[in-house]
Amino acid sequence: MTEKDDRKLPKKEDLGKDPEEPAAEEKRIHPGEFSAARSWVASLVIAAASAAAIFFLTFDVSSPANAGWPQWTWAAFTSGIAFLIMKTGRVSRWRAVFFAVMAWGFVVRFKADLLGLKGSAFVTDAAQEVPYCHIALSSSILNSVYNQYLAVKSGAWREWGPLSLGFLWLAVTLALGQAWCSWVCWFGGLDDGFSRLLGKFRLRKLSLPPGLRDLPAGVLIFFVVVSMTSLKPEFCLWACPLKLTTGFLDPVDAVRKAQLAIFATIAVATLLLGPLILGKRVFCGLVCPFSAWQSLFGRINPFRVTVDAGRCTKCRACSWSCPTFSIELPPPSGTAAAALPRILPYCNRCGECVDVCPTGAISYTVLDRVPARTLFILTALALGAAVGGLFVPDALRMTVAALTGGGR
Amino acid sequence: MALTGLIAEGLGLGLSTGLYCLGACAPVLVPYLLAEEPRFRRDLMVVGQFLLGRLAAYLLLAVVVGLAGARLTAMPGWVTGPALLVCGLVLLGYAFMRGAPRLDACARASASPAVRNIPLLMGFLVGINLCPPFMAGLVRLATIGSVAGCVAYFTAFFAGTTVYVLPVLLAAPLKSVERLRAAAAIACGLSGLWFAGLGLAKLLRLS
């Protein structure tokens, strides 16, 4: 164990207070957090370490054009996020800012590309039936495997496409597991962002009817089978609301119009209204097939969110706060251990429960044993920034050019 | 034509077009299979019942076409819409029953033999769907002109296509994955919606 497990419990009188605004926050040093991490110097050192990691992961030193001011701004921004997480001890709050900026960057970059190349927000290119992303990869995995077979046979595997996306997915999954959905996914920032907009005015303390939490897994099974049998990525065509942020097929006939009506309805309900009113990530938690996919394959990564039975007072704050409904509370009867909150495999390591728990009972660990808070945050931020480095600097450049009238 | 010749021809048609059958059967059968108890005998029962349902549909049509023979001028295309719609509704009902086990009616229904035999009904409904290979088989049947010949031809066609349906059993070991059965019951509901939508579209002649 390299990190010091320095635990300081809050005063007893702080325990009954609203756990989302903990008064004794500065005293909740988490397992795996350096006790000195909240100091300016230690926070700056960790921010510098993350800047170095981002530099090595994203900067192409052989090409000066790829190391201009947008890249430097992005690196400075993400190391600033690392500093704020360390200094304030709040993981999810600052992660959400980082995540929302990633989503913004992706939308700007993709839409600008579409408008610049095709002059239309619709995808009409026959060569690419629908935009392809990791969500499509999971919900039509059998099709992808078949396409890879064709690509390898024809030698076309070197081109950017599902195979490269598959490698990106595998690398990030090995390094981060389920955390992809809260630190890397360039769409997740949308519903995460909307779920925070109304702050205290949103509904809280919402419990899900039993069985509903498995909806994304049901969506995944159904679309994998249907996509394979129709040889089309049916989730993308019929259900994925994220196409609205990128590009979708021209609604030229009745079927396309029906598809547009269905995924636009899903968008309004699960990306906008649901998150705004409930304060939850409704799309990620209840629809996205990739979240179910990642809950299965993410287990190959050792990072976990763990509840310490000795510290938990069963106040339920973690369960109410989880934006993806991933903490199950067994009925209060039974043994003390049985009544502990249970982190479901769907947890995507957002850190909200870690921040909210008034006794510091929840922490990032390796395999539920070794405290690993700092290690996890640095890894997640560096990888998220590396993926964001593929499009956020371009989005910055485009935005500044548009604002100053410089064009693309 | 000799019976053996008809059998060989039916088998050939089934083997060459069976992937279509997997396409038609998998969205119904895979979620249902995954939602059921994790016991190999039950899995075999489910697939067996489903195949039996399909065979019953094929034989029924073989007898009807055999009797009508060349007098059959129009294929019963109108069957597809209602069959898909009923299949979708059955799947939806099953998903609802699995999703609300605490409701009295659902608990009673799930213990009833009718519900245990749902795969038989679903196999039948999927079987009478007019997919392209099935249509090709029907056209050929109309020219055979004898009930025995038609039955032999379609039984062989069934055997050929079954080779492609059996691999769905490979999905069964997945049931050990935590919560997968609950998720599969939800997938059954989505399949139900999908098929009901397809059936409605056919009935309303939208596709």
Ligand code: SF4
């Ligand atoms: S782990 Fe959850 S229930 Fe236990 S004390 Fe922390 S917030 Fe409360």
Ligand code: SF4
């Ligand atoms: S269990 Fe905790 S870390 Fe996991 S998704 Fe829920 S709030 Fe985030």
